[in-house]
Amino acid sequence: MENPLKIGIAGVGTVGASLVNVLNNKQNALANRCGRRIDVAAFSARSRDKDRGCDLTGAEFFDDPVKLAQSGIDVFVELIGGEDGAALESVRAALKSGKHVVTANKALLARHGVELAALAEENGLILNFEAAVAGGIPIIKTMREALSANDITRVYGILNGTCNYMLTRMENEGISFEDCLADAQRLGYAEADPTFDIGGFDTAHKLAILTSIAFGSQIAADEIYVEGISNITNADIEAAHELGYRIKLLGVCQKTASGIEQRVHPTMVPLESEIAQIGGVTNAVALEADIVGELVLSGPGAGGMATASAVAGDICDIAKSRPGRQIAPALGRPAAELEPYRKARMRTHEGGYFIRFTVRDKTGVFASIATRMAEHDISLDSIVQHAPARPVEDGEAKTIILITDETTESAVRAAIEAIEGDGHLIARPQMIRIEL
Template identity: 65%
Template sequence: MTDALKIGIAGLGTVGSALFRAITTRHNMLADICGREIVITAVSARSRNRDRGFSLDGVNWYDDPVAMAREADIDVFVELMGGEGDPALAAATAALAAGRHVVTANKAMLARHGVELAKLAESNGVLLNFEAAVAGGIPVIKAMRESLTGNSVQRIYGILNGTCNYILTRMQRDNLGFAECLAEAQRLGYAEADPAFDIEGNDTAHKLSILTSLAFGTQIAADEVYVEGITNISIDDIHAADELGYRIKLLGVALKTGTGIEQRVHPTMVPKGSMIAQVEGVTNAVTIEADILGELMLSGPGAGGDATASAVLGDVADIAKSRPGHQHAPALGRPAAKLEPYQRAQIQSHEGGYFISLKVDDRAGVFASIATKMADNGISLESIVQRARPGGAADGPQTVILVTHATTESKVRSAVGAIKGEGYLSGEPQVIRIERTREG
């Protein structure tokens, strides 16, 4: 049997600990599958004395992960510390420069520095694997980097954050408000104490930027993603969507147009009958639209120690199966030097149209004014509905729901701005895109 593959793990939190247990308890099975043993020879973490439920006897401890990456007797450096900067970046850079393979679950680091790290890996003839960085245990990176070779991807979209999907699912299913569902997510460990990165859409944006690079052969451009979170989604929006035949999901969407690439993260209405509308709770899902294959949807656990550790272990096993002289696949699907500069697409009509909710004073001429402002901006309306007041109240603002045909964001914002200037609105308008999806 070939010499053992020696790995070092930096970060022994939830994922790192799950990975350690998986490798040590499945030692013989992994050796049979990979044709060589996988052995943990070094670790680095914040606390050496913390009880993690397993022994570190016989494993070299490093207080400094960068020193471990540079000096330890390892073949693979597994980075599970997180964060877009140091020490994660410094350690990954040191490992690649030293000719060691790197496996990481760090989407923030890849979104900011993925192209540079890919170039370093290629120049040193080693692998940079990151299946766990996007959609947890779903093998979407491998599918795009390997299985879809030769396909031209037109669009990729999906639910990439379990926290947001859990909150929106609970709001819809149990008729609860956003704040109550967020608190429940925090209690169950699905949301951080400070959930802003998730609920404001930034986590999804990082993941989407990586998928965009793989899909379209462009440099990673995390700063070019249009981002809206779910903090403004109300139970009234959930009800209105339901009545119109939709579910609200936070989607990351990237598509290729004749003028460039469009990347966006925002709450989205999807038809109840679509496959992605059925994805509930903390589950993630990614749909890829390609010219040869057609549509492929992958769904599964998007987060959690075991799901993420499973993806990391798969990356480690791929390295264990490779042999000296084997040609490694480029980290981002094609050589980093051949990635095209990112070109942002020009504004175009959104095919699915828009949902617009307005709270208006109950007085004559309001409907006519709204319709006029829409027409003045070249917006065609599919429907305009006045909803009954909550609880059958006799007075107070009424809710008017508009559903548009295909139109541009700029036209919608211009029309809404004009309506706001008329003085009959109460509160801020709600604007949500309706996405064209595959029916289930």
């Protein structure tokens, strides 16, 4: 058997401790599967002696992750987090000093992925990051390796467990967004500052990475249309259900005639679709490709163990690889050949729309709305008017829900603006895109 693969772990929090436990507990099985032992040779962390619930006896301690990256290890595992600072510096240092890198850091890759991929290539090193997107789901490996011969045309997924947990509970228990968030924070499913998750930004980071691998384009995390879930009400969720849909926060990238769409927004998906069955903190990614057709992968998107599973899988792939002249490129194509990102404008997006109006009930209001839609060439698939059980008084609030046939974002926005100008609405209209 060959020499052990010496790994250095930078950052030993929940994921790092889970990883150390997995590598320790399964040392023999891993050696058997990989053809060589995997040893945790060194680690870095803020403090040396904190009890982390894992055994690091015999592993050399570094207080500086850059020094760890430059030490006598074979693989640098970056679990520090953050898009710049120590994570970026230490990963650069590792690649410059001949160490393969495994990272779970989506922010780092969304910002510096192309630079780091190029650095890995120049030095003939592996840069693996399965855990950075959708946790334990092997979506990077699937896109980068299994679908090598495919041209991917669309990827969409539930990439944030916090949002999906909240939408699931709001639907199942009928509780409000605010109550649900407070509860999720109490249970540890949402951060004290939940903006990053519920605002859609976490999903956007992950989407940026998937887009680059899917389309062979440079990573463009700042070019993503992002809309979070904080405007979603129980009324939307119920109306969606009644019309055969469920609301999910999706990250979507797709190729269109005018460029690449990257968008994160609450989305209506058909109730009977696979993606609609993904409840709680589970993640799922669906992708469409020219040869294979459609694949859907689902599983745990976060958590120490699921993330450690992906990181350990990446390490095992390195352990199984052998010294050679060339390494498969980190983003699926050589970094130099990634195409410049060509953004499709959101206004050109085509799809169906769910629109909910709250109106003062008067004769002619519905006709006026229908006319505005027609003026913008929008045809309607379904119309639901919620009339109270008792006789409606003139001027009372009433809900009108429209499901449009396929149309464009610009037409929908213009129609809604015109309807708002007509003065019948007594609340801001709600607009949710439909994805099939």
